[in-house]
Amino acid sequence: MARSAALNQQMRDSSRALILETALKLFSEHGYDRTSIKMIAESAGISQGLLYNYFASKDELLAAIFAQSMSDVQASFAMAEEGSTPAERIERLVRGAFTILRKNQQFWRLSYGLRMQQGVLAGLAKQTRKSTAMIRQTLTRYLRDAGGDNPELDAAILFAIIDGVSQHYVLEPTRYPLDAVADRIIQRFQPAVARTKRAAR
Amino acid sequence: MARSAALNQQMRDSSRALILETALKLFSEHGYDRTSIKMIAESAGISQGLLYNYFASKDELLAAIFAQSMSDVQASFAMAEEGSTPAERIERLVRGAFTILRKNQQFWRLSYGLRMQQGVLAGLAKQTRKSTAMIRQTLTRYLRDAGGDNPELDAAILFAIIDGVSQHYVLEPTRYPLDAVADRIIQRFQPAVARTKRAAR
Amino acid sequence: MARSAALNQQMRDSSRALILETALKLFSEHGYDRTSIKMIAESAGISQGLLYNYFASKDELLAAIFAQSMSDVQASFAMAEEGSTPAERIERLVRGAFTILRKNQQFWRLSYGLRMQQGVLAGLAKQTRKSTAMIRQTLTRYLRDAGGDNPELDAAILFAIIDGVSQHYVLEPTRYPLDAVADRIIQRFQPAVARTKRAAR
Amino acid sequence: MARSAALNQQMRDSSRALILETALKLFSEHGYDRTSIKMIAESAGISQGLLYNYFASKDELLAAIFAQSMSDVQASFAMAEEGSTPAERIERLVRGAFTILRKNQQFWRLSYGLRMQQGVLAGLAKQTRKSTAMIRQTLTRYLRDAGGDNPELDAAILFAIIDGVSQHYVLEPTRYPLDAVADRIIQRFQPAVARTKRAAR
DNA sequence: CATGAATGAGCGTTCATTCAT
DNA sequence: TATGAATGAACGCTCATTCAT
Numbered sequence: 001m002a003r004s005a006a007l008n009q010q011m012r013d014s015s016r017a018l019i020l021e022t023a024l025k026l027f028s029e030h031g032y033d034r035t036s037i038k039m040i041a042e043s044a045g046i047s048q049g050l051l052y053n054y055f056a057s058k059d060e061l062l063a064a065i066f067a068q069s070m071s072d073v074q075a076s077f078a079m080a081e082e083g084s085t086p087a088e089r090i091e092r093l094v095r096g097a098f099t100i101l102r103k104n105q106q107f108w109r110l111s112y113g114l115r116m117q118q119g120v121l122a123g124l125a126k127q128t129r130k131s132t133a134m135i136r137q138t139l140t141r142y143l144r145d146a147g148g149d150n151p152e153l154d155a156a157i158l159f160a161i162i163d164g165v166s167q168h169y170v171l172e173p174t175r176y177p178l179d180a181v182a183d184r185i186i187q188r189f190q191p192a193v194a195r196t197k198r199a200a201r
Numbered sequence: 202m203a204r205s206a207a208l209n210q211q212m213r214d215s216s217r218a219l220i221l222e223t224a225l226k227l228f229s230e231h232g233y234d235r236t237s238i239k240m241i242a243e244s245a246g247i248s249q250g251l252l253y254n255y256f257a258s259k260d261e262l263l264a265a266i267f268a269q270s271m272s273d274v275q276a277s278f279a280m281a282e283e284g285s286t287p288a289e290r291i292e293r294l295v296r297g298a299f300t301i302l303r304k305n306q307q308f309w310r311l312s313y314g315l316r317m318q319q320g321v322l323a324g325l326a327k328q329t330r331k332s333t334a335m336i337r338q339t340l341t342r343y344l345r346d347a348g349g350d351n352p353e354l355d356a357a358i359l360f361a362i363i364d365g366v367s368q369h370y371v372l373e374p375t376r377y378p379l380d381a382v383a384d385r386i387i388q389r390f391q392p393a394v395a396r397t398k399r400a401a402r
Numbered sequence: 403m404a405r406s407a408a409l410n411q412q413m414r415d416s417s418r419a420l421i422l423e424t425a426l427k428l429f430s431e432h433g434y435d436r437t438s439i440k441m442i443a444e445s446a447g448i449s450q451g452l453l454y455n456y457f458a459s460k461d462e463l464l465a466a467i468f469a470q471s472m473s474d475v476q477a478s479f480a481m482a483e484e485g486s487t488p489a490e491r492i493e494r495l496v497r498g499a500f501t502i503l504r505k506n507q508q509f510w511r512l513s514y515g516l517r518m519q520q521g522v523l524a525g526l527a528k529q530t531r532k533s534t535a536m537i538r539q540t541l542t543r544y545l546r547d548a549g550g551d552n553p554e555l556d557a558a559i560l561f562a563i564i565d566g567v568s569q570h571y572v573l574e575p576t577r578y579p580l581d582a583v584a585d586r587i588i589q590r591f592q593p594a595v596a597r598t599k600r601a602a603r
Numbered sequence: 604m605a606r607s608a609a610l611n612q613q614m615r616d617s618s619r620a621l622i623l624e625t626a627l628k629l630f631s632e633h634g635y636d637r638t639s640i641k642m643i644a645e646s647a648g649i650s651q652g653l654l655y656n657y658f659a660s661k662d663e664l665l666a667a668i669f670a671q672s673m674s675d676v677q678a679s680f681a682m683a684e685e686g687s688t689p690a691e692r693i694e695r696l697v698r699g700a701f702t703i704l705r706k707n708q709q710f711w712r713l714s715y716g717l718r719m720q721q722g723v724l725a726g727l728a729k730q731t732r733k734s735t736a737m738i739r740q741t742l743t744r745y746l747r748d749a750g751g752d753n754p755e756l757d758a759a760i761l762f763a764i765i766d767g768v769s770q771h772y773v774l775e776p777t778r779y780p781l782d783a784v785a786d787r788i789i790q791r792f793q794p795a796v797a798r799t800k801r802a803a804r
Numbered sequence: 805c806a807t808g809a810a811t812g813a814g815c816g817t818t819c820a821t822t823c824a825t
Numbered sequence: 826t827a828t829g830a831a832t833g834a835a836c837g838c839t840c841a842t843t844c845a846t
Contacts, residue, residue: 003825003828011830031318033234037816047832049818058816109317115372116314117232153385156378160365161358168361171316171333177357184354213805238841248807250843259841413826433720435636439820449828451822460820515719517774518712519634534774555787558780559764562771566763573718579759586756606807606846614809640837650811652839661837 016054018044024065028106031113032062032120059121066124069107072100073131077138086146087190093142094162094189098182101166109170135159146190154189161185217255219245225266229307232314233263233321260322267325270308273301274332278339287347292387294343295363299383302367310371336360355390362386418456420446426467430508433515434464434522461523468526471509474502475533479540488548492560493588495544499564500584503571511572537561548592556591563587619657621647627668631709634716635665635723662724669727672710675703676734680741689749694789696745697765701785704769712773738762749793757792764788 003011022044026035037058041048055061076096083089101108114120115128139158143151165185169176223245227236238259242249256262277297284290302309315321316329340359344352366386370377424446428437439460443450457463478498485491503510516522517530541557550556567587571578606614625647629638640661644651658664679699686692704711717723718731742761746754768788772779 003830007825008829015830028317029319031234031321033232034318034320036814038814048816049833050831052817053830113314113317115368116229116310117235118230119235120232150385153378153381154389156366156369156382157362157385157389160369160382161361162365163368164361164363164365165357167316167364168357177354180354181357181361184351184358188355188358216805237839239839249841250808251806253842254805410826417826430719431721433636433723435634436720436722438818440818450820451829452827454821455826511719515716517770518631518716519637520632521637522634552787555780555783556791558768558771558784559787559791562764562767562784563760564767565770566765566767567759569718569766570759570763579756582756583759583763586753586760590757590760606809610846611808618809639835641835651837652812653810655838656809 012054015046015050019046019051019054019061020065020068023061024106024110027062027065028109028113032110062121063123065107065110066121066127069104069111070127070131072104076100077134080138086142090139090142090146090158090190091186093138094158094185095182097162097166098169098178101169102178105170105173108166112167112170158185158189161189213255216247216251220247220252220255220262221266221269224262225307225311228263228266229311229314233311263322264324266308266311267322267328270305270312271328271332273305277301278335281339281343287343291340291343291347291359291390294339295359295386295390296383298363298367299370299379302370303379306371306374309367313368313371359386359390362390414456417448417452421448421453421456421463422467422470425463426508426512429464429467430512430515434512464523465525467509467512468523468529471506471513472529472533474506478502479536482540488544489592492541492544492548492592495540496560496564496587496591497584499568500571500580503568504580507572507575510568514569514572560587560591563591615657618649618653622649622654622657622664623668623671626664627709627713630665630668631712631716635713665724666726668710668713669724669730672707672714673730673734675707679703680737683741689745690793693742693745693749693761693793696741697761697788697792698785700765700769701772701781704772705781708773708776711769715770715773761788761792764792 019040023035023040026039026043029035030039037048037051041051051061055064076099077093080089080093080096083092111128114124118125136155136159139155140151143154143158148154165178165181169178220241224236224241227240227244230236231240238249238252241262242252245252252262256265277300278294281290281294281297284293315325319326337356337360340356341352344355344359349355366379366382370379421442425437425442428441428445431437432441439450439453442463443453446453453463457466478501479495482491482495482498485494516526520527538557538561541560542553545553545556545560567580567583571580622643626638626643629642629646632638633642640651640654644654654664658667679702680696683692683696683699686695714731717727721728739758739762742758743754746757746761751757768781768784772781
């Protein structure tokens with residue numbers, strides 16, 4: 001008889017995970033275009049052919065990496081939404097962004113490297129644009145709820161901060177003071193709220 | 202003879218400039234790796250071989266593009282330095298960054314796309330890191346001079362804003378409210394100074 | 403025990419037949435080289451590995467298909483030989499050729515597609531050449547017996563007709579008037595015989 | 604300055620012709636699918652890359668071979684049409700077919716090998732079907748003009764003969780008595796005409 | 805200065821075949 | 826008997842680079 005179904009599934013899962021992990025590591029280090037299938041296979045200790053048992057193409061491998069990591073973003077947004085005050089929602093959103101950044105820094109490095117290239121992956125650009133618009137809208141809403149006098153502009157700035165900090169962190173993860181910067185952002189970015197609260201005491 | 206030499210030099214310069222311009226356009230559109238020498242030569246209306254009369258390799262062409270555009274940054278910094286107050290120096294630096302961003306948005310798009318890849322160009326990563334460190338130090342100094350209570354962190358944040366806004370702009374240049382955002386940054390990012398000034402009146 | 407062995411043999415036979423059938427269908431549709439083992443296995447609903455339990459290689463699978471279908475030809479020739487007059491033997495041979503063509507049109511399509519390639523299968527070319535020579539000789543003999551004035555040339559022509567008609571039929575099986583063409587061939591190809599017979603009445 | 608335009612064109616022409624010639628030879632020997640680009644390049648004494656300076660793909664190389672050889676067929680048909688009697692037109696068409704067969708036997712071998720495979724070249728199947736229909740119609744017309752009692756069926760048979768003889772010849776060009784067979788076809792295939800003519804004397 | 809024919813290494817991908825289970 | 830994960834060689838093709846002219 002054949003190998004048991006369970007064993008097969010286990011083999012498949014571990015191979016697939018190994019490929020995804022290795023590809024993400026190399027993509028994020030050298031960039032998508034400069035990472036060859038050969039590099040991935042050798043680094044994972046498998047044959048090039050095996051990779052195609054799991055992913056139909058290099059593009060699909062990239063898509064799978066994105067699919068896997070994008071669910072984090074949704075979850076993080078959902079958590080932010082549950083904050084009880086606008087200020088808390090903003091804080092949750094900012095801290096959540098940096099939490100998933102830390103957890104998955106290779107992915108974000110890859111993502112930031114790919115963002116400027118049109119046509120790397122057909123659906124990817126559209127997906128990214130959608131995600132971006134959603135973040136901007138959410139930030140705007142939170143800032144408006146918090147009583148800001150120009151929530152659109154402040155949302156743009158806050159979004160830029162998150163993106164900018166994320167990239168600076170990802171470029172030098174060991175040296176960047178991510179937590180301190182996060183605290184400072186929270187502190188600085190709720191002036192109206194903070195001031196109101198403080199005044200209320 | 203002398204005139205002939207001068208004419209030659211002029212032709213060389215214009216050919217070189219044409220290649221640089223064309224390459225920058227294509228690199229920024231499709232990314233460095235997805236732009237072939239053939240594409241550049243065809244788009245510039247020259248032969249592939251000629252390109253190698255001006256640049257020893259594709260890498261050197263990229264290096265030349267960076268060298269050309271990086272001088273802008275230096276000039277912009279020099280201008281910032283001449284502001285008469287810390288607040289003005291900060292403002293000049295921020296506005297200068299966005300001015301050169303607008304002037305050379307293709308380059309910045311290319312640069313942001315390449316930043317995450319190690320080994321695209323040997324010297325480039327080092328150069329970029331140096332430039333980055335310099336910006337951070339300058340910002341820190343300005344913010345310290347302005348009397349900020351945590352200039353290092355604020356410098357990190359201001360730098361992140363500049364980078365973040367620049368990328369968002371470069372992704373949608375026609376729709377991004379760059380000037381309004383710039384004003385808002387200036388306004389928001391000198392709270393201590395502003396408050397002090399205001400209080401002094 | 404005995405029954406188990408018999409059952410095993412029966413399963414083997416049916417699996418083998420299924421593979422042969424599926425392979426023939428796909429080979430004839432897409433050509434031998436453009437049909438992968440994977441396609442055959444999937445289409446037959448078995449694993450790729452199993453196929454190698456029955457056939458040592460793709461080439462051997464092809465050889466088995468040929469072996470299976472070539473016996474038809476022998477049988478058909480035997481039947482022709484039993485005709486009581488030269489004219490009847492010719493008619494039987496022609497009609498027999500078209501009968502096995504109809505019965506096994508996929509095989510003939512495959513065979514005609516492969517015939518021009520050397521080295522597809524080592525033995526195949528030799529086998530084909532032998533078969534071809536035999537047909538030519540038999541036709542020549544029949545035509546000589548029928549009193550033709552140039553049996554060699556007429557045999558070449560009759561053979562060409564059979565092959566040509568077969569291919570045209572196989573290319574458009576639903577539209578080709580095979581029976582009418584067969585009648586016409588019989589009619590036209592025994593003029594001397596026919597005329598003699600008719601005159602004798 | 605560059606090489607002269609004339610020299611360049613000459614180089615291009617001879618390289619292109621060499622590739623076409625080599626590819627046709629190998630395609631016809633081993634079949635399209637079993638002939639690799641590497642084989643062609645090595646056999647032609649050029650690099651694999653160079654081939655792509657002249658043909659965008661293996662498929663286009665095949666298409667170019669077909670385009671080159673198909674014009675012969677048109678010319679041959681035009682010549683047949685100019686015969687002064689139906690019998691002469693038939694003779695011209697038959698002899699013309701065998702003339703271009705001899706002239707370009709490699710091409711016809713390739714063509715016969717490819718005919719049974721759907722989807723080798725997108726446009727090819729359609730083109731072939733069109734050509735086939737045209738031949739059949741022309742033959743039918745000639746035979747009707749010659750006063751045949753069943754021109755459709757006789758056209759099918761004559762067409763089959765031409766195709767069948769062509770393939771038998773192409774399989775053993777050195778041994779096949781093509782001219783004698785051609786004479787015999789002409790002789791046998793105009794019985795009504797011939798008989799009429801003879802009777803008239 | 806300028807051309808473009810030519811190269812060769814490497815790319816992403818396919819596929820017949822093997823083998824542990 | 827039967828599976829399917831895994832291999833490795835070969836495939837069609839791209840592209841930065843060279844060089845004779």
